[in-house]
Amino acid sequence: MSRRVLFLLPLATLALMAGFFAWSLMAGRDPASIGSVMVGRPAPRLDLRALRNGDKPLSDALLRTGKPTIVNFFASWCTPCLAEHPLFMRLAQREGAVIVGIAWKNKPEDALGWLAKLGDPFLYAGLDFDGKTGLDWGLSGVPETYLIDGNGIVRFHFRGPITERDVTGVILPFLKGGKP
Amino acid sequence: MRRVVILLLIALLALPAWAVEPSEMLKDPALEGRAREIGQSLRCVVCQNQSIDDSAAEVARDMRRAVRDRLSAGDSDAQVFDFMVARYGDYVLLKPPFKLGTLVLWLGAPILLLVAASAIMLTALRRRATAPLPPLSDEERDRLRSLLGR
Numbered sequence: 001m002s003r004r005v006l007f008l009l010p011l012a013t014l015a016l017m018a019g020f021f022a023w024s025l026m027a028g029r030d031p032a033s034i035g036s037v038m039v040g041r042p043a044p045r046l047d048l049r050a051l052r053n054g055d056k057p058l059s060d061a062l063l064r065t066g067k068p069t070i071v072n073f074f075a076s077w078c079t080p081c082l083a084e085h086p087l088f089m090r091l092a093q094r095e096g097a098v099i100v101g102i103a104w105k106n107k108p109e110d111a112l113g114w115l116a117k118l119g120d121p122f123l124y125a126g127l128d129f130d131g132k133t134g135l136d137w138g139l140s141g142v143p144e145t146y147l148i149d150g151n152g153i154v155r156f157h158f159r160g161p162i163t164e165r166d167v168t169g170v171i172l173p174f175l176k177g178g179k180p
Numbered sequence: 181m182r183r184v185v186i187l188l189l190i191a192l193l194a195l196p197a198w199a200v201e202p203s204e205m206l207k208d209p210a211l212e213g214r215a216r217e218i219g220q221s222l223r224c225v226v227c228q229n230q231s232i233d234d235s236a237a238e239v240a241r242d243m244r245r246a247v248r249d250r251l252s253a254g255d256s257d258a259q260v261f262d263f264m265v266a267r268y269g270d271y272v273l274l275k276p277p278f279k280l281g282t283l284v285l286w287l288g289a290p291i292l293l294l295v296a297a298s299a300i301m302l303t304a305l306r307r308r309a310t311a312p313l314p315p316l317s318d319e320e321r322d323r324l325r326s327l328l329g330r
């Protein structure tokens with residue numbers, strides 16, 4: 001290798017780094033994303049008391065009905081939950097989606113009050129007061145949403161609030177096809 | 181001076197501020213010790229780069245409690261780590277596992293060091309291999325002297 005070429009080494013290093021940074025910025029790479037190991041696996045255990053008085057407790061059977069099901073963890077103290085709430089209302093009313101809502105670290109009266117005020121999109125509602133079920137589901141906070149297919153396999157895991165784009169791009173096709 | 185030394189000594193006594201609350205701790209000091217060791221190598225999932233023992237986040241507290249529950253139930257340390265990895269993936273391990281996806285992470289720096297060291301060694305050897313320069317001729321010495329102004 002001639003010496004001249006060696007002088008280009010710093011420049012080449014710079015170009016390599018600039019390329020990496022540009023890719024990081026443009027490709028929408030999110031270094032804060034922790035991913036999810038749940039996708040492709042059977043849904044974790046579900047064994048919760050019902051949020052609404054008089055409802056039956058929530059069990060695994062709810063997720064193996066043959067129908068695609070949405071599981072949403074929420075809390076009345078969570079602002080992003082407020083932002084995504086109208087989307088769930090629409091999914092429930094217009095699409096007849098089966099949505100399981102789980103109030104996470106929330107007093108039942110607070111969660112019920114929140115639903116009474118904003119509307120209740122949940123066919124089934126459970127209470128995870130101590131966050132143990134959340135931990136089993138690999139939850140990092142609220143809101144988080146899981147799409148479970150008819151055989152009880154997790155197909156999608158959204159961390160953070162769902163958006164209009166998630167609904168049209170992922171959730172609606174999932175509900176129609178049962179598979180992404 | 182003495183005051184400064186005393187102040188410094190007191191500063192050395194300060195303990196790191198863990199987020200582990202007294203109410204969370206196990207009664208058995210041996211188990212609690214293991215829980216601390218595990219907690220310091222588990223990464224909080226909402227705070228980029230803090231261990232669950234350092235973090236005051238809700239999820240971190242749940243994870244600390246789960247670690248203690250598992251240990252109290254008789255799990256080994258490895259089983260507790262597996263429990264967390266099954267839920268949050270390798271992300272929760274502050275020390276990433278050695279596997280195909282992490283090869284660059286583990287071997288990148290040592291390989292770079294090896295390459296740099298061998299490059300330096302090679303140049304040094306090559307330099308030594310070149311013969312010493314011949315002494316200056318009288319003509320060159322005169323020219324050097326005139327250049328230096330002597």
